[in-house]
Each structure stands twice: as structure tokens, then as C-alpha cells.
Amino acid sequence: MSQKGCLSDAHGACISEPMCVYHKSEYIRFYCEECRVFICDDCITGKGKHRRCFKTKLSDYGNRTRRLLRERTKRAEDKLSKLSSELDLAMHVQKRFNEAVDESISSVVFRREIIRQKFDDLQKELITKLDGLRNQANTQYEEFINLHTNQYCKMKEVTETIRTTETEMTENDMVMYTSKLNKFIDSSEAVPKLEPPSYVTDDKYFSSKYLRQLFGDIEFVELNCQPIATY
């Protein structure tokens, strides 16, 4: 619209050239409020186009312009003060937003730590349980093996003694040995058959859904492209 240093009326006439655009030899002397153009004496006399229009003297028009400028300047200053507050608010809101995100990140890290601890504890617990079952079983196996190894050695010696000394053995001894052998023959042993503990897992709990249930998730309002006023 208007260029610097050139005030135009609605038809593009510029009052830095003080001559009427309709009557080139006449000075502009009025402002037609209805047609919003600068006009001269010829424009408002005789058959002049603006003879019936509501007109303002050029000096009054100038005073009004100044009043308007002053009023607008005051309003612009108020608006500047308001804008300053808005900018402070925006920076505050941005700071709060960032703090909230920082807090969320801290919470994520903290929860990760708790989860780490919980699964470390669970791992320890499971391994302790497995070790306990192992010890319990080994005790049974070792009891069995010791008992029967002992028995084996003792009876091995007995049979060897019998084989080497049987010919010169007294009847007493033969009966005594027979009795020992009978007891051994009638004895029974059952190897403990213990079912090893099994570690049972299910990979379905590795699904994103289950992991997120445990870890938690981010909820947020989708950022809409908010209209930002442009100048």
C-alpha cells in the first residue's frame, strides 16, 4: 500500500505532491471523508464531483491523523507490554515442559533400575532354589553311593576271604559266612532316580505389550500444528 514518505488516498494520490490529481493546477485543500481522496477547491465548487461530499479541511485532517497516531501508539505500547508477558509465559511454559520431560526421563531410568533390581533378585532366587535342589539331590546320591560302596568293599573282601580260605574253614565259619552272604544277597538297593528341576519360560511375555505393562509407557496428547499468528 503506502510507501515510506508517500501518503496515498484511496486512489493512490500522494499529498507529498500537493496538487489535485483531477485539477493539476490546483493545490489540495480538503480531504473527502466519503470518497477518501485529497481534493481541491475546483473539486467542491460548481459541478465539482465532491460538491455534496462530507469534507475535512486539510489542517483538521492532519490533527486527526496525529490524534489517531498517538492513540494507536499508546495501544501499541500496551500491546508490547502484553506481548512481553506472553513471551515470559511462553518461556516459562517451555521450561516447565522441559522439566516435565526431564522428570519423565528420570522416572524411566529409575524404573529401569527397579526392574533391574527385581530381576537380579529373581535370578538370585531361582539360582538359589536350583542350588538347593541340587544339594538335596546330591546328598541323597552321595548317601546311596557311600553306603553301597562301603557295602561293596566289605562284601568284596568277604567273598575273597571265602574263596581263599574256604577249604580250611571250620563249619562254624562256613555257617557264619553263609549267614553274612544271605543277608547281603537279600538286601535291596534302589538307585535314587530324581527328576531334575526344569526351568520353564514362556517367550510370549517378551511381547511389547507385556514388557510395556511392566515398564510403563509414554502417554501424550498428539501435538497439533497450532496456528501461530504471522505478521
Place this chain on the structure above:
Amino acid sequence: MSQKGCLSDAHGACISEPMCVYHKSEYIRFYCEECRVFICDDCITGKGKHRRCFKTKLSDYGNRTRRLLRERTKRAEDKLSKLSSELDLAMHVQKRFNEAVDESISSVVFRREIIRQKFDDLQKELITKLDGLRNQANTQYEEFINLHTNQYCKMKEVTETIRTTETEMTENDMVMYTSKLNKFIDSSEAVPKLEPPSYVTDDKYFSSKYLRQLFGDIEFVELNCQPIATY
């Protein structure tokens, strides 16, 4: 029952003392199979208590004892060989049990590692998401702040220029400035109010049940006190 070097009959008589317990002056000469005692000639003659019993000559009784001892020795040797196998089996079974437990422990550790990886990934993902939202929001805030700070400075300068130069200003300039101020006054700005993302968790998933679903658990057959043969 029998003590070493002393073979007893059912009544405690001992043939290392070769005299009949019922007839102290008579030598033992028979074994009564029915009454299971060592007896003398007097025991089986006249009114002797064992006159009608089924008896074995002492020498035959001895041979039979030897045959029995030999047969029992053979069986004991078989049993020793079987016991040796049982002991091998027990050691093998124990070894397998321990290997199975080792495997379970490895699986627990391996699963712990996978879980660690999964939650590390999830943590990274959540933080990436939060950072993304943060950047998106900061872009909006900074766009707003830059735009309006710029506007603020520009208009601040304009109003100051007006305040200082208004008295000597041409009408053109006054109208031009008024127009600028009008645009500024009519402009609108809305501080972007973005909801910060929230990190939502639920501690109910920290229950042992949920953690074990994910980590897996040990299943085992309760160890019963199995009867071990005693000697």
C-alpha cells in the same frame, strides 16, 4: 545269633564244644533237621527226644554247609557285580542331574541377559520418544518466541521512533506509522500450551506373579525321602 567262631544250634548249643548239651558225656554226632539242634547217640536211641526226628550225619551236615556257602558266594559275587553297575548308574544319574541343573542355571542367566537387553531397548525407546516430543515442542516454543521477540523489538523501536519524532513528522509518515501500528495491534499471538508427555506405570506388574511370568520359574518334583536299604 551266632558269634564268631561259635556255631549255635537253635537252642544256643555250640559245636565248638563237641559234647551233647542234653547228655554232657556224649559227643555230638548228628544234626536234627526238624529241631535244628546238634544231638548225640543218646538223643536218638531208646526214649531219646529225637528218636523219630529226621537227622543228618554230622559229616553230611558239614558238606551241605560247604555247598551252601559256595552257592551263596557265587550269588554274592553276582550281586557284587550288579551292585557295581548300580553304583555306576547312581554316579551317572547324579552327573546327569547336576548337568541338568547347570543347564537350568545357564538358562536362567541367559534369560536374565535377554530381559536386560529387552528393557535396555525399551528404556532407550521411551527416552527417544520423550526426546522426540521434547524437540518437537521446543521447536514450536522457539518458533513462537523468536517470531514474537523479533516482532517485539521491531515494534518497540517503531513506538520509540514515533514518541521521539512525532512532533516533526509529516502527515505521510503519521499515516504510514498508524497503519503499521494498526497491523500490530490487530495481530494475535497464542502461546503454545503443549501438554507434556506423561510416563505412566503400574506397580501391580511388580508382583511376583507377573515377574515370574516374564522370567520363568523352576518346576520340580518334590523330593520324597526314598527308602534306602540299610544293612
